[in-house]
Amino acid sequence: MAPVTDRRSRWLRLMRRGPxxxxxxxxxxxxxAFWATYRIWLHPTWGLAANRADQAFFEWMxxxxxxxxxxxASPFFSDxxxxxxxxxxxxxxxxxxxxxxxxxxxxxxxxxxxxxVFLTGALILxxxxxxxxxxxxxxxxxxxxxxxxxFCAFAPGMISQANGHPNxxxxxxxxxxxxxxxxxxxxxxxxxxxxxxxxxIWQAFINLEILFMTAVGLVIFLAVAAAIRWRExxxxxxxxxxxxxxxxxxxxxxxxxxxxxxxxxxQSYSGLPYEVRGYGADLAAYVGLSxxxxxxxxxxxxxxxxxxxxxxxxxxxxxxxLTVVVVVALRRSAAAIxxxxxxxxxxxxxxxxxxxxxxSPTGLPSLWQSLHDVPVLSSAVPTRWALAVTPIxxxxxxxxxxxxxxxxxxxxxxxxxxxxxxxxxVLLVALVPIAPTALPATKLSDTPLFVSSGTWARYAAxxxxxxxxxMPTSGVNDPIRWSAMTMTRxxxxxxxxxxxxxxxxxxxxxxxxxxxxxxLRYVSRTGRVPSAAPGTRANALADLSYWNAGxxxxxxxxxxxxxVKTLTELYGVPPQKVSDVWxxxxxxxxx
Numbered sequence: 001m002a003p004v005t006d007r008r009s010r011w012l013r014l015m016r017r018g019p020x021x022x023x024x025x026x027x028x029x030x031x032x033a034f035w036a037t038y039r040i041w042l043h044p045t046w047g048l049a050a051n052r053a054d055q056a057f058f059e060w061m062x063x064x065x066x067x068x069x070x071x072x073a074s075p076f077f078s079d080x081x082x083x084x085x086x087x088x089x090x091x092x093x094x095x096x097x098x099x100x101x102x103x104x105x106x107x108x109x110x111x112x113x114x115x116x117v118f119l120t121g122a123l124i125l126x127x128x129x130x131x132x133x134x135x136x137x138x139x140x141x142x143x144x145x146x147x148x149x150x151f152c153a154f155a156p157g158m159i160s161q162a163n164g165h166p167n168x169x170x171x172x173x174x175x176x177x178x179x180x181x182x183x184x185x186x187x188x189x190x191x192x193x194x195x196x197x198x199x200x201i202w203q204a205f206i207n208l209e210i211l212f213m214t215a216v217g218l219v220i221f222l223a224v225a226a227a228i229r230w231r232e233x234x235x236x237x238x239x240x241x242x243x244x245x246x247x248x249x250x251x252x253x254x255x256x257x258x259x260x261x262x263x264x265x266x267q268s269y270s271g272l273p274y275e276v277r278g279y280g281a282d283l284a285a286y287v288g289l290s291x292x293x294x295x296x297x298x299x300x301x302x303x304x305x306x307x308x309x310x311x312x313x314x315x316x317x318x319x320x321x322l323t324v325v326v327v328v329a330l331r332r333s334a335a336a337i338x339x340x341x342x343x344x345x346x347x348x349x350x351x352x353x354x355x356x357x358x359x360s361p362t363g364l365p366s367l368w369q370s371l372h373d374v375p376v377l378s379s380a381v382p383t384r385w386a387l388a389v390t391p392i393x394x395x396x397x398x399x400x401x402x403x404x405x406x407x408x409x410x411x412x413x414x415x416x417x418x419x420x421x422x423x424x425x426v427l428l429v430a431l432v433p434i435a436p437t438a439l440p441a442t443k444l445s446d447t448p449l450f451v452s453s454g455t456w457a458r459y460a461a462x463x464x465x466x467x468x469x470x471m472p473t474s475g476v477n478d479p480i481r482w483s484a485m486t487m488t489r490x491x492x493x494x495x496x497x498x499x500x501x502x503x504x505x506x507x508x509x510x511x512x513x514x515x516x517x518x519x520l521r522y523v524s525r526t527g528r529v530p531s532a533a534p535g536t537r538a539n540a541l542a543d544l545s546y547w548n549a550g551x552x553x554x555x556x557x558x559x560x561x562x563x564v565k566t567l568t569e570l571y572g573v574p575p576q577k578v579s580d581v582w583x584x585x586x587x588x589x590x591x
Contacts, residue, residue, distance in 0.1 A: 018142065022135075025146045029127035032154050032436065036162060037120045039441035044112075049442035050308035051164030056477040057496050058095065058166060059111040059484040062118065065099020066106040066487055073488070076261045080488045081480070081495035082511050083465035084548050090262040091269060091507075092497050095167050097205030098122075111484040119162060122170035127153035130391075133175035134398055137182075141402045147427065148398025155390045156290040159436045160311035163292075167207040168384070173199055174391060177214050181222075184243035185236035192239075193246025200251040204258070209380060213388040217342045224338040269500040269507040271378030279306045280352015280368070281313035281386045282359065290314035295433040303359045306383065313350060313386035315393065318430040323393055326400035336399055343392035350386035379507075401427075444481070448555045450579040451482045456490050456551070459585070464550030465491040469563050470520060472496060473510045478555070493547040514546065515539035516570070523566045532570050540570050544586040552584040 040046050048055050060081070067073035075096055079086035089096075098118055099106070106114040130149035135142045152158075152171070161168040180196040203211045226233035262268060271277065285304040289296030290311040305311040315323075330336035348367045355364040371377050404423050411419055450456055456466055471494040472479040483490045494511060501508040513521075519536065523529055532540070544552070554563045554575070564582050568574050571589055575582035 021142045021146075022131075025131050025142065025149075026124075026128055028146070029124050029131070029150065029153065032150070033120050033123035033127075036123060036154070036159060036436050036439055037116065039438055040116050041120070043441065043443070045444055045446075046441045047112075047444045048164050049440040052442075052444070053474040053477040053496055054164030054309070055115060056481040056484065058118070058164070059115045060480050060488055061089075061093070061095050062099045062102060062106050062111040062114045063484040063487040064089070064094070065096055066103045066111075067489075068096065069100045069103040070107075076258060077266060078488065080483070080491045081497060082267075082499060083491050083493045084546065085267060085499075085511070087495070087497045087499060088261060088265050088267040090258050090265065091267065093167050093207060095206060097202050098167070098170060106487075111487075112481070115166070119166040119169065122166050122172070123153055123158070123162065125172035126158075126170065126174075129172040130175045130394070133179045134395075137179050138395075139398055139402045141405055144398045144402035144405060147401050147431075148394045151397055151431070152391045152394035154436045155394065156293050156296070156314040156434050156436075157312040157387045157390045159292040159439070160290055160305075160309055160314075161387065162439055163309040165309055168210065168387065170206055171210060171391070173203045173206065174210065174214050177203065177211075178218065181218050184240045184247070187239055189239040189243035190246055193243035194250055196243070196247040197250025200247065201254045204251070204255055208262075209384060210388075212376070212380070213346070213385065217346065217388060217392070220342045220345060221338040224341045225334045228334040228337060267499050268505075269379075269498060270375075270505045271373070272381065272498075272507050273509070274506065276381055277372050277378065278353055279310060279381050279383045280354060280356065281305070281347075281350040281383045283351065283355065283357045283362070285311070285313040285386075286315055286347065287317045287320055288314050289316055289433060292437050292439065293433060294435040294437055310381075310383050312383050313347070313389065314434070316430070316433050319393070319397075319434065322400070322426060322430045323396055326396050326403075330399060330403060333399070336396060339392050339396050339399075343389050343396075346385045346388045346392065350383055350389065352382035445478050445557075447482055447485060448580050450553065450555070450581040450583075451485065451490065453579060455579045456486070459551035459583075460489075460491055461550070463491070464548050465493045467493040467544070467547055467549045467552045469552060469554050469567060470524060471517065493549060514543045516543040519570060520566065523562065527562065529562070529566045529569050532572070537570065537572060541586075541589060544589070549586045551578075552586065554582040556580060 034041065040048065064073055064078060064080070068075045075094070076088070076090050077086060078089055081087050102114050102118060105117050127149050130152045131145050134145035134148050139145055139148075158169055176199050177196070180192065180199055183192045184196065186192060200211065203214075282304040285301075288304055289300040290305075291298050291301045291308060292311070293314065293316075296314070301311055301314065304314075327336055327340045349371075351366060351368065353366050353369045353372055355362045355366050368382050372382065404419075408416055408419050408423075460466060468479040470476045472492055473494065474496045477496055479492055480496055483492050496509060498507040498509065499511055500506065501512050515536070516539065519530075519532075519540070552567060552571075554560055554567065557563070560582070564575060567584060571584055573584070573589065575584050577583075
């Protein structure tokens with residue numbers, strides 16, 4: 001028995017060492033990330049079932065980023081979608097901070113695989129970044145860091161956003177922003193300011209919304225902490241101020257032009273669609289369970305969120321109670337109180353313009369009601385402030401575990417065993433119900449040979465666009481994915497993007513409708529093909545001229561027969577069969 005005991009002792013001593021604990025922590029994050037995304041890895045032709053539109057959009061952005069990295073495209077504007085006016089990429093989450101580094105993957109394996117790498121890697125890197133900052137800087141306790149970082153990366157809101165929003169899941173710079181901001185208090189303000197500015201620039205090219213919420217949270221936290229620890233604040237305000245000015249200067253030096261493009265460039269807009277500005281978290285959601293949680297379901301989340309990708313505020317009763325207990329227990333900690341205040345403000349903002357409980361208005365006043373038309377805030381989605389509550393809860397959880405670990409350091413024997421058992425039970429009750437499940441996936445439609453063989457290029461020569469019917473939108477997103485496979489070289493009329501509509505320049509999720517769009521929408525809604533009067537056909541030809549169309553294409557679909565019949569009526573002639581699609585050549589129609 002002695003050799004077995006010796007081996008067990010050596011193993012326990014090894015696992016108590018820092019590097020082994022770090023490797024174990026990273027391994028769990030890798031396993032969780034691949035557990036959440038394994039379906040899209042197991043089936044190469046599958047995609048996210050809950051949000052195919054945003055997956056197609058980000059695959060397109062990854063293809064565009066590869067062209068930018070190789071000097072073949074502009075970084076901030078593209079006319080390869082929404083022909084002929086194009087799209088403002090700074091106003092459309094172009095994720096250049098990810099797409100450019102991922103260029104080798106995109107070029108070698110295609111945007112679809114690059115998307116899978118982006119999504120899975122975002123979960124892993126976010127967890128690892130939080131773990132490193134917590135264990136090396138904020139707490140210096142590995143177990144507490146492991147719990148807090150795991151929650152920050154795999155909380156229900158993060159898994160929900162993983163349904164097509166990898167830019168919001170890629171929060172690996174958030175802990176770095178917090179770390180580098182706190183470092184501004186130290187004497188080396190010039191160096192620290194430059195480093196913070198560089199991190200801000202990188203985050204700006206991943207997601208501005210996350211950067212903005214992080215900045216707001218830091219301002220509130222630092223104000224509360226300074227009020228509580230005003231003597232310490234007085235001693236460090238000078239290097240903090242000077243370092244902050246350096247960080248702002250460095251960031252603006254690189255971001256002034258992209259921000260100008262975002263705010264005033266071509267196809268910029270004055271605010272998100274009013275419908276999206278109304279997205280708010282339901283009060284009941286904060287104690288509910290999301291559909292992607294272990295003990296959650298479609299029923300538990302029904303009516304409490306706008307869609308599967310916006311279940312940002314689901315924490316469950318046990319974790320909410322535990323968070324309150326931690327705040328009460330650590331009420332003398334400036335960090336805990338600062339985090340609690342930020343969390344309350346963010347949760348209040350997340351409720352949107354109307355405070356609801358189980359879908360019904362409560363009559364309670366809304367903080368967001370007076371803010372949602374303010375410039376900059378008008379481009380924020382209210383419910384996503386609840387996503388910013390996730391790291392607040394994760395940090396409070398880590399602080400609570402660290403305090404419990406400190407308490408256990410002075411215990412011995414049965415008292416220590418009992419204390420650890422109770423602590424483990426509390427964590428299990430709070431975290432097991434919201435543990436992540438695998439994201440639902442579905443098979444994507446096959447790419448037409450017309451696209452994969454490069455036949456499309458003959459019809460796009462001279463800068464002409466390809467008009468797929470039905471035209472690409474959020475609901476018809478396959479053409480966007482097919483364009484992504486060509487590294488966005490295949491230009492599209494229409495698409496899925498944010499662009500201004502009307503005199504107020506409020507954003508819409510596709511371009512303004514042309515007469516042909518209205519005709520096609522009627523067919524889509526009724527299933528009937530109306531006769532095309534001479535004026536209707538003249539408008540259709542004018543639209544082809546507007547789009548600078550090189551081909552009108554109907555790919556193989558369940559409803560292909562309907563669309564072939566529709567366009568035959570609209571253009572007055574039957575299509576050609578080119579490769580595996582039906583095609584009308586505008587050059588022959590105009591004769």
